[in-house]
Amino acid sequence: MMATGVPGLYACGEAVGGANGANRLSGNAITEAFVFGARAGRSAAERAKQGTSMWSADAAKPAIDLLRSASKRDAPNPAAVIVKLQAVMADDVGPFRADTKLRSAISAIAQLKADIGDTPFASAEGFDPVLADWLDLRNMLAVAQSIAVPALARTESRGAHQRDDHLGLNDAWSVNQIVSMSDGDMTLRKVMPTTGKAAA
Numbered sequence: 001m002m003a004t005g006v007p008g009l010y011a012c013g014e015a016v017g018g019a020n021g022a023n024r025l026s027g028n029a030i031t032e033a034f035v036f037g038a039r040a041g042r043s044a045a046e047r048a049k050q051g052t053s054m055w056s057a058d059a060a061k062p063a064i065d066l067l068r069s070a071s072k073r074d075a076p077n078p079a080a081v082i083v084k085l086q087a088v089m090a091d092d093v094g095p096f097r098a099d100t101k102l103r104s105a106i107s108a109i110a111q112l113k114a115d116i117g118d119t120p121f122a123s124a125e126g127f128d129p130v131l132a133d134w135l136d137l138r139n140m141l142a143v144a145q146s147i148a149v150p151a152l153a154r155t156e157s158r159g160a161h162q163r164d165d166h167l168g169l170n171d172a173w174s175v176n177q178i179v180s181m182s183d184g185d186m187t188l189r190k191v192m193p194t195t196g197k198a199a200a
Contacts, residue, residue, distance in 0.1 A: 005180075008054040010044045012036035062066050070122035072187050073109035078133035085112055085140060093148050098164045102152040109148060113141050118184070142186075146179040150188055153177065175199040 002010045013033055092105035114138060123130040154169035154177065157163050175190040190199040 001043050005178075010040040010047075017066070045071075056142060059089045064094075066072060066120065066129070069129070070120035072124045073121055075117070075121040078137045080115070081112055081116060081137055082140065084136075085109070085144060088112075089144055089147075093134055093144070093151060094160050096164055097151055099152065102148055104146070105148045106152065109141055109144050113138075113145075116141075142181060145186055146181075148188060150177040150179060153188060158165060 002012055004011050006047070013036065016036075040053075088108045092101040092108075113142050116134065120131055120134045121137075122128050124136075151161060154161060154173055155163065155166045156173045157167055158169055158173065174193070176193050178189050178191055180187045180189070191197060192199050
């Protein structure tokens with residue numbers, strides 16, 4: 001219980017969207033954190049008792065290679081890019097959404113991703129705050145994209161997702177959208193919430 005799509009990783013709270021559906025914005029309310037955190041912990045403990053590790057040097061190699069590729073170079077100021085990203089998300093991907101704003105946000109996020117590039121930048125210090133900021137920013141951009149793209153796809157208003165250009169519920173959208181990332185490319189699929197099977 002509380003297993004994610006990543007073998008050996010368990011989650012609860014806002015990381016899984018909460019137990020109360022689209023109308024519940026805060027998935028980490030204290031009672032929910034207690035109940036589902038305990039369930040996630042028990043599941044993780046049972047998994048750990050099996051004595052098998054998902055870690056291997058080969059599995060870690062791409063992440064280690066990425067860190068080793070970091071270089072000191074001319075690059076955008078991560079703090080300034082974060083401010084831009086925050087403005088895009090606040091202005092174009094807030095609770096009240098529309099096609100044109102969402103498309104604008106997706107385009108802006110793609111540009112910011114291109115601006116920071118695929119190779120980390122660094123300060124070449126022992127503890128490297130520049131590298132840490134680059135990694136944080138890369139993750140922020142991935143999260144922003146994984147919010148904006150499904151919001152554009154969902155052509156209805158449901159819970160906290162309100163589309164000015166698609167008012168009201170649409171039964172065809174009684175599905176969960178699952179975002180997957182692989183090699184920097186995002187895919188989106190719809191699944192039935194009760195069965196987990198692909199939706200039409």
